[in-house]
Amino acid sequence: MNKSIPAISVNSVVKHYASNPPIVALNNVTIEIQDNEFFTLLGPSGCGKTTLLRLIAGFEQPTEGAILLYGDHLEGLDPNDRPVNTVFQSYSLFPHMTIAENIGFGLKMKGQSSDQIALVVRDMLALVKMETFGNRMPNQLSGGQQQRIALVRALAPKPKVLLLDEPLSALDLKLRQAMRLELKRLQKETGITFVFVTHDQEEAMCMSDRVAVMSQGELQQLDSPQMIYERPRNRFVANFIGDVNLIDTKVSSENQNSYVCSHNNIEFSVNKTSQHQVGDQVTLAIRPEKFSLVSSAEGLLKGTVVDSTYMGTDTYLTVKIDDSTELEVRCQNIDLDQQLPTIGETVGLSVPNGAATLLED
Numbered sequence: 001m002n003k004s005i006p007a008i009s010v011n012s013v014v015k016h017y018a019s020n021p022p023i024v025a026l027n028n029v030t031i032e033i034q035d036n037e038f039f040t041l042l043g044p045s046g047c048g049k050t051t052l053l054r055l056i057a058g059f060e061q062p063t064e065g066a067i068l069l070y071g072d073h074l075e076g077l078d079p080n081d082r083p084v085n086t087v088f089q090s091y092s093l094f095p096h097m098t099i100a101e102n103i104g105f106g107l108k109m110k111g112q113s114s115d116q117i118a119l120v121v122r123d124m125l126a127l128v129k130m131e132t133f134g135n136r137m138p139n140q141l142s143g144g145q146q147q148r149i150a151l152v153r154a155l156a157p158k159p160k161v162l163l164l165d166e167p168l169s170a171l172d173l174k175l176r177q178a179m180r181l182e183l184k185r186l187q188k189e190t191g192i193t194f195v196f197v198t199h200d201q202e203e204a205m206c207m208s209d210r211v212a213v214m215s216q217g218e219l220q221q222l223d224s225p226q227m228i229y230e231r232p233r234n235r236f237v238a239n240f241i242g243d244v245n246l247i248d249t250k251v252s253s254e255n256q257n258s259y260v261c262s263h264n265n266i267e268f269s270v271n272k273t274s275q276h277q278v279g280d281q282v283t284l285a286i287r288p289e290k291f292s293l294v295s296s297a298e299g300l301l302k303g304t305v306v307d308s309t310y311m312g313t314d315t316y317l318t319v320k321i322d323d324s325t326e327l328e329v330r331c332q333n334i335d336l337d338q339q340l341p342t343i344g345e346t347v348g349l350s351v352p353n354g355a356a357t358l359l360e361d
Contacts, residue, residue, distance in 0.1 A: 005071045007161055007193040008033040008056060013065035015051055015217075025051040026062075027217040033161075033195060034209075035070075038187045040196045042204040043214035044240070049197045052214075053163050056195065057086050069160065085154040086163040089170055091146040093138040099125075099149055100134035106157045124152035127186065144175045148182065155190060164196045168203065180207050201241050205229065213237050229287075231273065234361045238285040245327045247284045247356075251276050259358065264322055266301060268351070270358045283359045288316065288330035290355035293341065299348020303327065305341045315340055319347060 008031075015026040026048045033039045041049035054060045056067055058079035067074050074082060085106075093102050103124050104117040112120075125131045128148040138146055147167060154162055164183075168176045184207045187194045198204055204211045205225040213220045213228060213236075221233040232238035235246065249261035249268065259276065261268045261284060268284055276282055296302045303321035310333075317329040317340070329349065331340055341347045 005035075006032040006068075007035045007037065007070060008195065009066075009068040009071075010052065010056075011066045011068070013052070013055065013062045013067065015048070015055065015060070016063045024217050026055075028065075029214075029217070029219050031212055031219065031222060033193060035193055036191050038184065038194045038196065038207055038209045040198060040204040040208040040211045041214060042198060042201065042211050042240075043220075044199055046216075047214040048217040049214050050165055051217075053086070053165055053195065053197050056161070057084055057163055058082050083160040084163060085157065085159040085161075086165060087150055087154045087167045089166045091138070091143075091150040093146055093149060093153070095138055097138075098134065099130075099136050099138070099141070102138070102149060103153045103156050106153065110157060120156050124156050127155070127189065128152055128182070143171055144179060147171065147179060151183070151186065155186070155192065159192065161193045161195060164194060166198055167196075168198075169200075176203070183207060205241075213240065215240075231357050232285055232359065234359050235283065235285075238357070238359060243288050243328055243330070245286045245288065246359075247286065247325065247327075249282055249284055251278050251280045251282055253278060261356075261358070263325070266321075268356045269353060270356045271354065273358050274360045276358075284356040285359055286327075286351065286356050288328040289314075289332075291327070291329045291349045291351060293329070293331065294348040294350050296346045296348040299350050301327070301349040301351070303347060303349065305343050305345050305347060308340070308343055317341065317347075319349065321349075 010029055010031040013026055013029045017023040017025060029052065041052060043049050055062055058074065058077055100121045103121045107117045107120055121134065125134055130148060168179050171179060180203060208225055210222060211225055211228050212222045215236050221228060221237045228237065229241055232241060238244045247263055249263045251259050252262040253260045258269050258271055261270055261282060270284060301321050303319040305317055306320045307318035309316040313333060315331045315333055317331060318326050319329055320326045
């Protein structure tokens, strides 16, 4: 396997479903997924992420375009003939087989000897710290344990790529959080390329090397979790990933590297991430935690607190800065005696340089 070749190349892929008019599930999507990468397809229901996963797996075929695995075209290959395994939301363990038999099933189908299968099963159980569970039946395991077994059953044949279709969505919150760490560890230890589908932004942010944000069958942004959050490309990405303030402004001046954007005589300096002319109406995105509370005389912005919500680690304030603009401000709760402004109080807000992002649309 040539490590310099992408694990998966999705080249100008289009997927239509027959209807009148046709349903466009994917519209000219191009993505490269690197070897040994934890890659996430993120977006709301109906955005095309699961369709793309099914095309890679071979359960469906693209209407146009091509998908390559380490440089080899996948067209015409049945799912069973692709060096790819899929883990679904439902665990799909065989109820009449022991855990060891479930893990070894794929290896048995490939004609491996019982001794070889036993060694792999032992290693897979050790990988998820369930060495003593081989003789149990699936109905004797918890949901989280069943999901771990479903994972190592898919890993046992050593696929080049593991596809994961919302595998944690059926678990409760605490178990989902634990399984995120488990998945990340498994990916690093096995070195297998993971392609993970989810609608959960937190899952994508905490596990992924890179994230592809999708909407209505199109790729909106592909970047590291940090850049997706800190530098969203457009309104959809900014709104879908975390909380955000969107401020309507006008480009009032520019220099070589930045624009000055004005909102009711308030000026923001932003980096040139897209091309605009002086006078253009543009939207800025600022995350709630980027604001700092200061005295009303000191702040770049001044407003009135109209709402306050305690969230444990943080308190969210809604600050009205003019008749049409309210900003969400997140304050970390440092100690019990911390004094935060009350509803009706006038406050100032400071914004560090570089905190505002200029959106493309």
